[in-house]
Amino acid sequence: MLVGHLAVGLAAKRVEPRISLGTLILAAMTADILWCLFLLLGIEQVQFGPGMGAGNYFEATNIAMSHSLLMNAIWAALFAGIYFVSRRYPRGALILFFAVLSHWVLDWVSHRPDMPVAPGFHRYFGLGLWTSVPATLIVEGGFWVLAIILYARFARSRSRVGTYAFWIGIVLITLAWYNNVAGPPPPSARTAPIASFVFFSLIVAWAYWMNLLRPTNIPPSAIN
Numbered sequence: 438m439l440v441g442h443l444a445v446g447l448a449a450k451r452v453e454p455r456i457s458l459g460t461l462i463l464a465a466m467t468a469d470i471l472w473c474l475f476l477l478l479g480i481e482q483v484q485f486g487p488g489m490g491a492g493n494y495f496e497a498t499n500i501a502m503s504h505s506l507l508m509n510a511i512w513a514a515l516f517a518g519i520y521f522v523s524r525r526y527p528r529g530a531l532i533l534f535f536a537v538l539s540h541w542v543l544d545w546v547s548h549r550p551d552m553p554v555a556p557g558f559h560r561y562f563g564l565g566l567w568t569s570v571p572a573t574l575i576v577e578g579g580f581w582v583l584a585i586i587l588y589a590r591f592a593r594s595r596s597r598v599g600t601y602a603f604w605i606g607i608v609l610i611t612l613a614w615y616n617n618v619a620g621p622p623p624p625s626a627r628t629a630p631i632a633s634f635v636f637f638s639l640i641v642a643w644a645y646w647m648n649l650l651r652p653t654n655i656p657p658s659a660i661n
């Protein structure tokens with residue numbers, strides 16, 4: 438999933454406006470960002486090839502460090518722990534814990550049964566939403582649209598920049614997602630993790646920027 442994870446961040450901002458949208462989206466994308474790094478380091482492996490259905494052009498031969506349920510829980514605890522140590526805000530830490538963990542649940546919905554439970558434990562799960570392009574567009578796209586509406590009505594822009602930069606970002610991300618779902622496989626398996634890492638980093642940076650440009654109605658002193 439791509440926009441499904443971002444939707445978690447947008448919706449979580451509504452639940453907990455004190456946390457920056459950038460931090461929430463970083464949390465929801467943690468597993469994928471680690472996945473890029475682990476692929477580059479050779480810790481994880483995927484095989485690219487012609488796939489069936491949405492984004493199914495890779496076979497996850499080894500993604501247990503970034504994407505297993507156990508490791509996701511550990512990354513979630515680490516993320517929440519770092520946040521708690523720096524902000525001393527337990528509710529925020531708890532929400533970030535679940536935002537990181539939500540990645541496994543959403544990927545379990547979208548992946549074929551290749552989602553690991555723990556490193557070295559060879560049982561895999563997945564509901565396979567990605568095997569159907571139309572179903573992916575409807576379910577993941579629907580979740581994305583709902584989260585955008587929820588966020589945009591809640592965190593309103595005070596400037597034109599905040600309006601344009603938000604909607605241009607949304608359109609670009611949606612197009613990239615559509616290409617990911619319905620387009621061809623990436624041209625090179627070697628550069629794919631680098632390209633993905635840059636793309637994910639840009640999304641997180643954009644989200645931090647949106648958080649500044651689209652304030653919510655909470656006092657600045659309450660911002661974490």
Ligand SMILES: [Zn+2]
Binds near residue numbers: 468469540
């Ligand atoms: Zn993922």
